[in-house]
Amino acid sequence: MNPGITRDIQAGQALPAFTAGPISRHTLALYCGASGDHNPIHVDLDFARSAGMDDVFAHGMLSAAYLARLLTNWAPQASLREFAVRFVAITHVGDEVRCTGQVVERFEVEGESRLRVELNARSQTGELRLSGVAVVAAI
Amino acid sequence: MLDTRQIGAVLPAFDARVDAGRLRFFAKATGQDDPSYIDAEAALAAGHRALPVPPTFFFCLEMDSPRPAAMRELLGIDIGRVLHGEQSFVYHAMAYAGDVLRFEPRITDIYAKKGGALEFVVRETRVTDAAGKLVAELRATTVVRNG
Numbered sequence: 001m002n003p004g005i006t007r008d009i010q011a012g013q014a015l016p017a018f019t020a021g022p023i024s025r026h027t028l029a030l031y032c033g034a035s036g037d038h039n040p041i042h043v044d045l046d047f048a049r050s051a052g053m054d055d056v057f058a059h060g061m062l063s064a065a066y067l068a069r070l071l072t073n074w075a076p077q078a079s080l081r082e083f084a085v086r087f088v089a090i091t092h093v094g095d096e097v098r099c100t101g102q103v104v105e106r107f108e109v110e111g112e113s114r115l116r117v118e119l120n121a122r123s124q125t126g127e128l129r130l131s132g133v134a135v136v137a138a139i
Numbered sequence: 140m141l142d143t144r145q146i147g148a149v150l151p152a153f154d155a156r157v158d159a160g161r162l163r164f165f166a167k168a169t170g171q172d173d174p175s176y177i178d179a180e181a182a183l184a185a186g187h188r189a190l191p192v193p194p195t196f197f198f199c200l201e202m203d204s205p206r207p208a209a210m211r212e213l214l215g216i217d218i219g220r221v222l223h224g225e226q227s228f229v230y231h232a233m234a235y236a237g238d239v240l241r242f243e244p245r246i247t248d249i250y251a252k253k254g255g256a257l258e259f260v261v262r263e264t265r266v267t268d269a270a271g272k273l274v275a276e277l278r279a280t281t282v283v284r285n286g
Contacts, residue, residue: 020170027168034161034168036202039218051219060223061195065169068194072173077233078186083194084227084278 009115009138015074015101020066022096022124023058031062058091063121063130070099070119075136081114085132096124106138113138141214141258141283143249150209150244150262155200159236162190165199179236189235197228197275201242201264210246210262216283224259224280231273234266240274241267247278258283 021027025043032043037059040047048056064085071080091097098121105116119132159179166176171193174181182190192200211218234240248261264277 030164030168034164035199036207037199038202039221041219047219061198061226062169064226065165065171065193065195069169069171069173071194072176077191077194080194080230082227082229084225086225087223090222 009103009106011103011105013103015070015103015117017098017100018070018073019096019098019124020063020069022094023062023091025056025093027062028056028058028093031059035059035061037061055093057093058095060085060087060091060130063091063097064132066097066099067101067119067121067130067132070101071117071134071136074101076139079137079139080134081137082135083132084134085119085130087130088128091121091123091129095129097129098122098124101134140251140255141216141249141260145214145246146249148213148246150213150246151204151206152241152243153204153206154239154241155203157192157200157234157236157238157240159190162192162196162236165193165196169193187233187235189237192234192236192238194228194230195226197234197240197266197277198226198279200240200266201244201277201279204242204244210244210260210281213246214249214260216260216281220284222282222284224282225278226280227278229276231275232268234268234274239269241269243267244277256285258285 101117101119115136117134121130175185244264247263251258260281262279266275
C-alpha cells in the first residue's frame with residue numbers, strides 16, 4: 001500500500017500501469033469460486049455454446065478487479081470514494097489485460113480535495129475492454 | 140419485453156458475513172499480491188483492523204444472497220442471455236473480514252435499446268454495517284440479449 005501518494009498529484013499524471021494475465025480457463029474457474037459469480041457462461045464451454053457464444057469468456061468483474069488493483073497499488077483504499085466501470089467488449093480466454101489510468105481533474109467536495117481518475121483495460125492488441133472512472137481523496 | 144412495472148421493486152434484503160478465507164481466495168483469483176489483502180498481520184501493519192474488503196468485492200458479497208437469482212426470476216430473464224453492462228460503487232467506509240454487512244437491493248430502472256434487441260435492468264444496492272451505518276452503494280446494469 002502506498003500511503004498519501006495523492007497529496008501533490010495534478011491532472012495529467014499517469015498511474016503506474018500493469019498487465020494481468022493471460023487469462024486462462026483456470027483463472028476463470030478460480031474467479032468463479034472466489035467471486036461467487038457462478039454464471040456457467042464463464043466456465044462451462046457446453047453451456048456457453050448453447051447460449052450462442054463461441055467459447056467461455058471472462059467475467060467483466062475480473063477485469064474490474066484488475067483496475068481496482070491499479071487504484072490500490074497507487075493510493076490507499078481508504079481514500080477511494082467512487083469506482084465505476086463500463087464493460088465495453090468481452091474479454092476472451094488468453095487475453096492479457098493492460099490496465100492504465102490517468103488523473104484528469106482535481107476538485108473539492110465539502111472541503112475534501114479529490115482527484116478524478118480515468119481508467120482503461122485493454123487487450124494485448126489494444127482493444128478497449130473496460131473503461132472506468134474513480135474518485136480518490138487527496139489526503 | 141421486460142415488465143417496466145417492476146421498476147422500484149424491492150429485492151430480498153440479506154446479511155453477508157465477510158470471510159477472511161474468501162478474501163484470500165479472491166486475492167489469489169485476481170492476482171492481488173499486496174500482502175495487506177492476504178495476510179492479517181500485514182493488514183494490521185498497514186493500519187487496517189483486519190483483512191480489508193477490496194473495492195469490487197462488495198459485488199461478490201451481493202452474489203452471496205440466499206436468492207441470487209431473485210431479480211432474474213422476477214423479470215423472467217434467462218441467465219444465458221445476460222451480460223454485465225456497467226457497475227459502480229460509492230464508498231462511505233472501509234469494511235473488513237468478520238464484518239456482517241446488510242445488502243438491500245432494488246430495481247431502479249428498466250429500459251430497451253435497438254428496438255428491444257437489448258434490454259437493460261438497473262439494480263441499486265445499499266450496504267450497511269451492523270450498526271446501520273452506510274458502507275457502500277452499488278449500482279449494477281444488467282444487459283439482456285434478445286433474439
